[in-house]
Amino acid sequence: MEKEKIISVMKRYEIKYLLNSEQLNFFMNQISHYMKVDKYGLTSIASIYFDTPDYRLINKSIEKPTYKEKLRLRGYGLVTEDQPTFLEVKRKCEGIVYKRRVALKEREAFGLIVNKEAKEKNQISRELEAFMETYKALEPKYMIIYDRLAYYQDNSDLRITIDMNPRYRTHDLNLHTSMEGTPLIEKGGAILEIKVQHSIPLWLSEILAKGKIYQTSFSKVGTAHKEEMKKKRTQKVNILKTLKFETKGEMKYGFVV
Secondary structure, three states, X not given: OOHHHOXXXXXXXXXXXXXXXXXXXXXXXXXXXXXXXXXXXXXEEEEEEEEOOOOHHHHHHHOOOOEEEEEEEEEEOOOOOOOEEEEEEEEEEOOEEEEEEEEEEHHHHHHHHHHOOOOOOOHHHHHHHHHHHHHOOOEEEEEEEEEEEEEEOOOOOOEEEEEEEEEEEOOOOOOOOOOOOEEOOOOOOEEEXXXXXXXXXXXXXXXXXXXXXXXXOOOHHHHHHHHHHHHHHHHHXXXXXXXXXXXOOOEEOOEEO
16 A cells, blocks of 8 residues: 555544345446446455453444444555554544544554554554553454445545455454454345545435435444354353253263263
8 A cells, every 4th residue: 555545534424334235236336337446446454453351442332322432453455564554543423433543564553552652653643542541451352354345436525335245253363364254244245334524415315215225333343242242142041051951960970860
């Protein structure tokens, strides 16, 4: 990624839609008449989300408060030791998304999180330091991966992204091992995001209405967390059932008699 193209500060509305395969095909066909796919084409993106041991950030986000924030480390494709990654604080307040990020090598980013001190001092690095000081013991919790197509329109702040095959994992939480993960949505579907600083143009509203594509609230990392918590609850119930069964008789030779 060219250095001059790196955007360090962002402020905009981000509106999400969950598409099934039919809606995805319809939307991609319609949008091609108005917007172009950016020069990167289909790009695999991976983000590591950091949280406290008790998942303070994710749990708060799931409650859908008027203000929420998160810390993530993002890479484009599998990264090497010398490739940049982006350590980013993402905040959302009353529907407006604010992002602050710095470009660092992966090991430098993890070092900053552990030490809570950036080597280069500027406004963004100070914000990152303050964030990490507020939440203290941050650790990697989830990795979110997807394959993205990004659309742009000349002389416009409108940007549209389509994230296909979104997936997650809770092991190998780094940006250099693999892009494998557990699916987050039904096969063939996608997550559509409209990113704009002002309002959605009329032609886009008409496409959404014609395709019966309605705004939704969908968090990739929130969905992953819910799935993992559901698994843990199921495991706990199964353990309790096993223990309850075993207490009905005397345990001998590894089984109840």
